Amino acid sequence: DAGITQSPRHKVTETGTPVTLRCHQTENHRYMYWYRQDPGHGLRLIHYSYGVKDTDKGEVSDGYSVSRSKTEDFLLTLESATSSQTSVYFCAISDGLAGGTGELFFGEGSRLTVL
């Protein structure tokens, strides 16, 4: 299994509080992604990174920010959590398309509940 660790795995917070989810990989892959999974919407890309300090928006990026200061860590921050951000968040990694297979590997997920 790909070495991907998400933390925390479960979190309950209140509306308006900041939340940071962490993704740590041991595969030295260039690409890292944050997805959210919701019933009726499937998996949707929030943000992704194609290198240290290189990030870009996905299809549902409003209300989220990310940072990648090291190859192995990708942080997802909800500056002021809202109930609509209650979801399961998945981190994924890939070796990318330039010389790589582009195969995606996923973490176990972080379940966030915003009350």
Add this chain to the structure above:
Amino acid sequence: KQEVTQIPAALSVPEGENLVLNCSFTDSAIYNLQWFRQDPGKGLTSLLLIQSSQREQTSGRLNASLDKSSGRSTLYIAASQPGDSATYLCAVTRANAGKSTFGDGTTLTVKP
């Protein structure tokens, strides 16, 4: 914009049956197509990856095919078992881009 559709949304079969899951996509300019399995409350596990230049991949009882020109992929599961019960998702990665689009999945139930 790439759209990925999986039909049917749910499928129930008796143990031992061979079955096919379908995935269709609208933009044929893809880098690869990947099939995943997801058990309830768990992450996605990669099953098979097909590069755009390939037609099929096999792993054990699983065989995935890719027809880029028609925008279709199938996942064939031979001799299904109750342990195969899960949600199966396909994802398409665009050529020249690092982003993938997922289908909503097919939930498979294999009855003993």
